[in-house]
Amino acid sequence: MATTHTRAAARLTLAPSVILLLAWMAIPLAMTLYFSTLRYNLLMPGMESYVGVENYGWFLTDPAFKAAIVNTLTLVLGVLAITLIGGTALALLLDQPMWGQGIVRLLVIAPFFVMPTVSALVWKNMLMHPVNGLFAWIAQSLGMEPVDWFAELPLFSIIVIVAWGWLPFATLIILTALQSLDSEQREAAEMDGAGPVSVFAYITLPHLARALTVVVLIETIFLLSVFAEILVTTNGGPGTATTNLAFLIYAQALLQYDIGGASAGGVIAVILANIVAVFLIRMVGKNLES
Amino acid sequence: MGAIALQGVKKSFGGVAVIPGVDLEIENGEFVVFVGPSGCGKSTLLRLIAGLEDASGGMIRINGKDATALPPARRGLAMVFQSYALYPHMSVYRNIAFPLKMAGVDKAEIDRKVRGAAATLNLTDYLDRRPGQLSGGQRQRVAIGRAIVREPAAFLFDEPLSNLDAALRVSMRLEISELHQKLGATMVYVTHDQVEAMTMADKIVVLNRGAIEQVGSPLELYRSPANLFVAAFIGSPKMNLIEGAAAAAHGANTIGVRPEHLTLSREAGDWKGVVTIAEHLGSDTFLHVEGEGVGAVTARVSGEFGAGPGDTVHMTPEAGRVYRFGADGKAMA
Amino acid sequence: MARAHTPARKAAISAVAWTVALLIFFPILWTVLTSFKTEGQAVSTPPVFVFFDWTWENYATVQERSNYARHAMNSVVISVGSTLLALLIAVPAAWSMAFSPTKHTKNILMWMLSTKMMPAVGVLVPIYLLFRDWGLLDTLGGLVAVMALINLPIVVWMLYTYFKEIPGEILEAARMDGAGLSAEIIHVLAPMAVPGIASTMLLNVILAWNEAFWTLNLTAAKAAPLTAFIASYSSPEGLFWAKLSAASTMAILPILVLGWFSQKQLVRGLTFGAVK
Secondary structure, three states: OOHHHHHHHHHHHHHHHHHHHHHHHHHHHHHHHHOOOOEEEEOOOOEEEOOHHHHHHHHOOOOOOOOOHHHHHHHHHHHHHHHHHHHHHHHHHHHOOOOOOHHHHHHHHHHHHHHHHHHHHHHHHHHHHOOOHHHHHHHHHHOOOOOOOOHHHHHHHHHHHHHHHHHHHHHHHHHHHOOOOOOHHHHHHOOOOOOHHHHHHHHHHHHHHHHHHHHHHHHHHHOOOHHHHHHHHHHOOOOOOOOOOOHHHHHHHHHOOOOHHHHHHHHHHHHHOOOOOOOOHHHHHHHHHO | OOOOOEEEEEEEEOOOOEEEEEEEEEOOOOOOOOEEOOOHHHHHHHHHOOOOOOOOOEEEEOOOOOOOOOOHHHHOOEEEOOOOOOOOOOOHHHHHHHHHHHHOHHHHHHHHHHHHHHOOOOOOEEEOOOOOHOOHHHHHHHHHHHHHHHOEEEEEEEEEOOOOHHHHHHHHHHHHHHHHHHOOOOOOOEEHHHHHHHHOOOOEEEEEOOOOEEEEEEHHHHHHOEEHHHHHOOOOOOOOOEEEEEHOOOOOOOOEHHHHEEEEEEOOOEEEEEEEEEEEEEEEEEEEEEEEOOEEEEEEEEEEOOOOOOEEEEEEOOOOOOEEEEOEOOOOO | OOOOOOOOHHHHHHHHHHHHHHHHHHHHHHHHHHOOHHHHHHHHOOOOOOOOOOOOOHHHHHHHOOOOHHHHHHHHHHHHHHHHHHHHHHHHHHHHHHOOOOOOOOHHHHHHHHHOOOOOOHHHHHHHHHHHHHHOOOEEEHHHHHHHHHHHHHHHHHHHHHHHHHHHHHHHHHHHHOOOOOHHHHHHHHHHHHHHHHHHHHHHHHHHHOOHHHHHOOOOOOOOHHHHHHHHOOOOOOOOOOHHHHHHHHHHHHHHHHHHHHHHHHHHHOOOOOOO
């Protein structure tokens, strides 16, 4: 198949994708790097000047930055914990024989297809509203004091909303992996005298390891830059209680017009994401070889 | 009409010579089998004939005409692939009709030929099915049907039976042999299974590391293997190869004795040994014997032979059935 | 599992599974129900579940007041347009990588994947400024381009994994059967590639429809798709839950239906073929 003219054709067919992606990645990234060394505010046009790493120093020592890092990590880890544990439990449940399995599956994966702005507003208003929300009514019906979710537990509330959207993703992937488990392996283990717990620990869980890792890595990529849910619920507040790195950079750039500072933040975000990306790429790459 | 000649055909992939240079004549109507271990280049050689790989050197003639640079479709050959390579989105009918449609044959003619081929291959009831709805053997037949309708100069088979179970393999083997007799067409068949080669071929080409070790009829290869490789490859169970003093006694570096050419006795013989495993097949008995001075030896005795593990036996090779090989591995005259 | 399942066990599992599934689905169900209530019923305590005066009024109001149809149309243009653009660029690339791979193919694929890892905030500032300078802010064309680019790696990867599954022997068979390049593409490759391309399209439309970083940051009134339009409900005046619900229902239902059809492809696409 591989003759000389097909090689040339291959190059030609690849070129648009490669060039466009290269441009999309390299040019803005280079600009971000460049801007991060400038004092550059959109409100003061023409006043740009080179300041070296000052923006980084400023950004890194900003108390909001520390809060943002903590919030970002809490958000990522919180959602991961909920979706991994919940997703595994749900997948194990859905893998059992039951009536209406197809419909149950559809219901469970539905939240993944809800756009983030909708889920955030629905949860914020109709479910978590301290006076008229459904949760408040349930709490009152049970004789408890309703919780003012976004005032008292703002970050937790956002974690719940985001986790609701990602739980189906984790469930679906773990379920897919579960269904590819060779039933003979399980039967062999049962013949060897393994009980349900041992089967789960020694057969099922190792089989799921790869799917779980994929879930962790992909969710991390997306969760590091949760934005819309924060924008429409808390706007990063109260104070900086729900400001994550993505939101902080957005606020710096488009609310305070501080291009230099925001760019420094952007570079930091890229570095953090790359640390995660290295692992994911290694894994997918390994898969490519098998 | 389908004579194929290879003259110094070479193929290398990225500087590695997979086929350093092969000369071979395939006569019209012959059933030729390329056999050899995996990676010996037999499939590459077939694909070179098909035109699916470009030769790095040499010449391929089909019916006397130089076909080295012709695209596969214009060589007038048909190929049956290992995976059958049926078009999954087309019915059996359309699969078989496809080459005719590509050749611009008119509809009535296509219909006649497809139905003819289907009748030959017992596929008439399945013409509307998709390949996914067929069994392995039926898919195999569709692939053959697709080849037949083109009335090619030669049929090329690339390990066509390796995806079938053992029973089906035997019956398809017979069907292909019958087809060869009926059509009288040239067939080039690649396999790693020496039983397929022995049972089907007019001429066997034994390949090893891209080079031809020996060409000949099945019995020629059985009776007079040219070298150690062919000796060990053809025949089942494998020929016993014995080195050392026992070989020196015959004036050779290595001697080969087929299991069926060993006479067993409980009392006396050339080589004494102890049975380690006895396999009783009813019609034959295979005895694995640890022989003194000759190492592990397999013997095949016709009928039932009452020996079990631990028994002492004596083995004598049949006169004139001892193959002698020199230090270079080649058969000695 | 070879164990016999008693009906009682099955009933218990079914009950648990249905309860959990309905709880997870509840926010969506609640939104749909609320969209048919009056604003008064929407905020009433105790809440009304089914026995209220069903009305379509909210849907009419949403359309009248905020030009819902226009934003929906924007969503369609952005998601479908970006998908088609990405396919146009990706199909040839995926095709040649799958059928005539070179020693660089794997590296190129990995590199494409790595571009997907870049956080959007890292390039928000320059993209925003470039869009401002080029007059692309709040235009459909600009968003179509951005969406096509951010999803291009996923599209290439998905297509690649689908094309990879088309056995090379089939193409060789077609060539032996006398098919030229065009016949090979029309009669053999295209019919076999269509399901993969369709799945890729479906997933990409869903992802683009729900994308809410670039759409929020690069649009205002004119080119805003539904994600951005819904966000405008975050600071409303007066009673609005029923109307929010109506707008939300319209925004999520079409994509929910598409999503239900694409479960399998979703797993494969979002895991870059690592889980199938």
